[in-house]
Amino acid sequence: MIPLTLAEVADAVDGTLVGADPAVRVTGPVEYDSRLVGPGGLFVAFAGDRADGHDFAAAAYGAGAVAVLGTRAVDGPSLVVADQLAALAALARAVLDRLPGLTVVGITGSSGKTSTKDLIAHVLSGIGPTVAPRGSLNNDLGLPYTVLKADAATRHLVLEMGARGAGHLARLCRIAPPRIGVVVNVGTAHIGEFGSVDAIATAKAELVRALPPDGTAVLNVDDARVRAMAALTRAGIVGVGESPDATLRAEDVVLDERARPSYRLCAPEGDALVRLPVSGRHQVGNSLAAAAVARACGRPLADIAAALAESAPVSSRRMDVFDRPDGVTVIDDSYNANPASTAAALRALASIGRGRRRVAVLGYHAELGGSERAGHEEVGRLAAELGVDRLVVVGDGAAPIHDGAVSVAQWGGESVQVSDQAAAIAALRAWLRPGDVVLVKGSRYRTWDVADALRGELAGAAR
Ligand SMILES: Nc1ncnc2c1ncn2[C@@H]1O[C@H](COP(=O)(O)OP(=O)(O)O)[C@@H](O)[C@H]1O
Ligand SMILES: [Mg+2]
Numbered sequence: 001m002i003p004l005t006l007a008e009v010a011d012a013v014d015g016t017l018v019g020a021d022p023a024v025r026v027t028g029p030v031e032y033d034s035r036l037v038g039p040g041g042l043f044v045a046f047a048g049d050r051a052d053g054h055d056f057a058a059a060a061y062g063a064g065a066v067a068v069l070g071t072r073a074v075d076g077p078s079l080v081v082a083d084q085l086a087a088l089a090a091l092a093r094a095v096l097d098r099l100p101g102l103t104v105v106g107i108t109g110s111s112g113k114t115s116t117k118d119l120i121a122h123v124l125s126g127i128g129p130t131v132a133p134r135g136s137l138n139n140d141l142g143l144p145y146t147v148l149k150a151d152a153a154t155r156h157l158v159l160e161m162g163a164r165g166a167g168h169l170a171r172l173c174r175i176a177p178p179r180i181g182v183v184v185n186v187g188t189a190h191i192g193e194f195g196s197v198d199a200i201a202t203a204k205a206e207l208v209r210a211l212p213p214d215g216t217a218v219l220n221v222d223d224a225r226v227r228a229m230a231a232l233t234r235a236g237i238v239g240v241g242e243s244p245d246a247t248l249r250a251e252d253v254v255l256d257e258r259a260r261p262s263y264r265l266c267a268p269e270g271d272a273l274v275r276l277p278v279s280g281r282h283q284v285g286n287s288l289a290a291a292a293v294a295r296a297c298g299r300p301l302a303d304i305a306a307a308l309a310e311s312a313p314v315s316s317r318r319m320d321v322f323d324r325p326d327g328v329t330v331i332d333d334s335y336n337a338n339p340a341s342t343a344a345a346l347r348a349l350a351s352i353g354r355g356r357r358r359v360a361v362l363g364y365h366a367e368l369g370g371s372e373r374a375g376h377e378e379v380g381r382l383a384a385e386l387g388v389d390r391l392v393v394v395g396d397g398a399a400p401i402h403d404g405a406v407s408v409a410q411w412g413g414e415s416v417q418v419s420d421q422a423a424a425i426a427a428l429r430a431w432l433r434p435g436d437v438v439l440v441k442g443s444r445y446r447t448w449d450v451a452d453a454l455r456g457e458l459a460g461a462a463r
Helices: 006-013 053-062 084-097 113-125 142-147 168-175 197-209 224-232 283-296 301-309 339-352 369-385 396-406 421-431 448-455 457-461
Strands: 016-018 042-044 067-070 078-080 103-108 156-160 180-183 216-220 236-241 248-255 261-267 270-275 320-323 329-332 358-362 390-394 414-418 437-441
Touching (some): 006 016, 006 067, 006 078, 042 053, 042 084, 084 142, 084 168, 103 113, 113 156, 113 283, 113 301, 142 168, 168 197, 180 197, 236 283, 248 283, 261 283, 270 301, 329 339, 339 358, 339 437, 369 390, 369 396, 390 396, 390 421, 414 421, 421 448, 437 448
Parallel strands (some): 042 067, 103 156, 103 180, 180 216, 216 236, 358 390, 358 437, 390 414
Antiparallel strands (some): 248 261, 261 270, 320 329
């Protein structure tokens, strides 16, 4: 964070200093986990269900915090506010207002925000200091927290923006008004909360509505709902995709044996060859968006292509493809799942597994609301249609995946329904052979235990 006095912080958050010297400066990080506080830091005490952050004030002071921001005064310099999240938002906004030279990039979409954010941060960091969240810090807590990592040296602030309902993105855009906005896609993630895909599209459009006239909206024109957002923004439009009218277009996409895409990046000013080190055809669109952002920040096309070639998977459990010593290839995409991202992962499995036995371990897909049954069935049908040889469906909630798969009459594969991760691991142990390719995917619920088992103990067992 940029150094601010406690008086300035209190003013920004509309809080009251108790037992604190207003002239003392906050120079260190703003943290809500007392273990992360450092010298000159500000500790934000939240009262959660399990623990009350105010009880950790002493630890925070011990680690160097100059004050504790909370809803009540603690035994030491305190900044008392009505609401910690609102205070964080206000502080983030106050910091950004003091950093006019910073370009804020906002990224939203139903799937691929984090993957795209990582690519954007990578390509922008080649032209100037760049702050981006680790993982998926994309909500009312994670976004202002990330903003507060920026300082006077920062040139680009890359922010993932998640939405679970109308007004969420508008609120995040008030905290950190973006100059560049990226919409990756509109799918069915969180449809349970939104109600319909159209409601999701309307909510995602809040990002492009918030852009200024001299800003840039980067829109995936291969997605009709995203393409339609061009009419909703005052900003300049850069369409990305494989559609002929995309400003930045991918042509001649080919996938290597790990489903890593290469393509010709075509722009009005020329072409460049892009070779991605990340797996999955869906990374073509993600990387085009990254190219568009970097281009809008002034990076030449050839440099962008070179930088993309050096991007590496940053956030864990997203298309993490690795080979075990026994020749089994594992695709760990177990961070989260919705029907669209599972479709992308199943296509990667089909591609990587060409000529090999293909196994998909699929767990529960959360937050589908009324589409829960249909969403799971669709995933199962696609797995069968793509020729997965063995499907392992984990947990009762995911059972319709099994139903969907076995409903595909011409499918020659087999599906087993197991009760939990341990049973899935046992099934794999009995069945896996060298050379197989295994995809692991689910909405948390520890489906990733299966990936970890494949990474660790099974490496020996299957040999
Ligand atoms: N453009 C995309 N289309 C579909 N699925 C994608 C896309 N990009 C990434 N994914 C997949 O979606 C899942 C979530 O990816 P992530 O980047 O964490 O997205 P988000 O931050 O939107 O949740 C992962 O399984 C990932 O492989
Ligand atoms: Mg994310």
